[in-house]
Amino acid sequence: MRNDVLNYLELIKDEIGLLNKSELARRLNCDPRTIERYIKDPNTESRKPREIKSKIDDFKEKIIDKVDTLGSNSMSIFKYIQQKGYDGGYHTVNNFIKNYKSEQLQRATMRFDKGLGLQAKVDCKETLTMINSEGEIFNINIFLILLGYSRLSYIKLITDKTQKTLRQCLIESFKYFEGVPKEIIIDNIPAVVDRRKTTFENVAIHEDFERFSENAGFEVIAFNPYMAVIKEKAETLDKLIKRLNPYNKKFDTFDDLNTIVKKFNDEINNEISQVTHEIPVVRYLKEKSYLNPLPPMNILL
Structure with missing residues (x-):
């Protein structure tokens, strides 16, 4: 969110209709479309950073299933999802699996219970x-x-x-x-x-x-x-x-x-x-x- 843009537009709200949006964009070092969006609706969701979709997103469910169900390694899963349409790189798959396993390990950490006779x-x-x-x-x-x-x-x-x-x-x-x-x-x-x-x-x-x-x-x-x-x-x-x-x-x-x-x-x-x-x-x-x-x-x- 560009709070500086919002604050400036609030200060000059009575003059906005008289000012050139390109000139405002130059003053505030932003895209004229940003000025346009903030003028139309300061609370619009459109000013949130655009989520960038990864090539692996559509295959995460399949990957987790192969890891959990079969214990498959990264390379075998990479070759498998390639046949299902994945066109990304091996390292993306390998890093996702490493991070997933790390999260599972943290959740599954066992501690030696010191209860009497337990x-x-x-x-x-x-x-x-x-x-x-x-x-x-x-x-x-x-x-x-x-x-x-x-x-x-x-x-x-x-x-x-x-x-x-x-x-x-x-x-x-x-x-x-x-x-x-x-x-x-x-x-x-x-x-x-x-x-x-x-x-x-x-x-x-x-x-x-x-x-x-x-x-x-x-x-x-x-x-x-x-x-x-x-x-x-x-x-x-x-x-x-x-x-x-x-x-x-x-x-x-x-x-x-x-x-x-x-x-x-x-x-x-x-x-x-x-x-x-x-x-x-x-x-x-x-x-x-x-x-x-x-x-x-x-x-x-």
């Missing part, structure tokens, strides 16, 4: 290579589950991330906690997330793992595979890796490493937490009664 978070560290005293190579993953309120943890070394191994680790953690949290946040683990059925907005859980969770008495909260940046970083895993490093080439068996991990787990559960500034095992005594009861083990195995 949530736990599972993390599986990527493969760590350890070599024993005989030169045997072990490709190791670290399973960690952390209770939300007390920050009590259960850690175990594993050699794969299959569903069977994950279920066994969870059962052992429930025994360790003497109860089951109501919700478990699980990172994007293929053993849990059915990627064939998962879309950008909807995460599908493998049916057999979903049955396991129902029998155990917890709800699975899984991260969408496109949402790799929204989870809290588990500093405990980094501490454990540093603790294990000096044992490289100094241990004999895989059980030796798990003995080290068990001792480390007991230590951090008895140290003051940097998050709560209290000792996890002390807070756990308050949290324990809020956990769901342990189910019969025979229905979980």
Whole structure:
């Protein structure tokens, strides 16, 4: 809006009919048509900046559908809408998809709920290579589950991330906690997330793992595979890796490493937490009664 034009026209409103519109436009450094519009109707919508339509506007709905429903990438969507009449550039499509996903990530950010007995978070560290005293190579993953309120943890070394191994680790953690949290946040683990059925907005859980969770008495909260940046970083895993490093080439068996991990787990559960500034095992005594009861083990195995 040109407020200077409006103000000037208001000052000379009694003389407007006597003045040349082109001369007024020169004085006010604007187009004569602007003067004409403002004289006819100072409140006209026509003085609003003209909206410039993008070539992608007519295809946004199709693009979002392909992203949400199929998880399609930018290039495949670009090629698809080209066949539907889109004659714009690839970068316009790519930038639109990036911005759309960014907005969805902000809306979908999950926070680790610290309510009593409500949530736990599972993390599986990527493969760590350890070599024993005989030169045997072990490709190791670290399973960690952390209770939300007390920050009590259960850690175990594993050699794969299959569903069977994950279920066994969870059962052992429930025994360790003497109860089951109501919700478990699980990172994007293929053993849990059915990627064939998962879309950008909807995460599908493998049916057999979903049955396991129902029998155990917890709800699975899984991260969408496109949402790799929204989870809290588990500093405990980094501490454990540093603790294990000096044992490289100094241990004999895989059980030796798990003995080290068990001792480390007991230590951090008895140290003051940097998050709560209290000792996890002390807070756990308050949290324990809020956990769901342990189910019969025979229905979980």
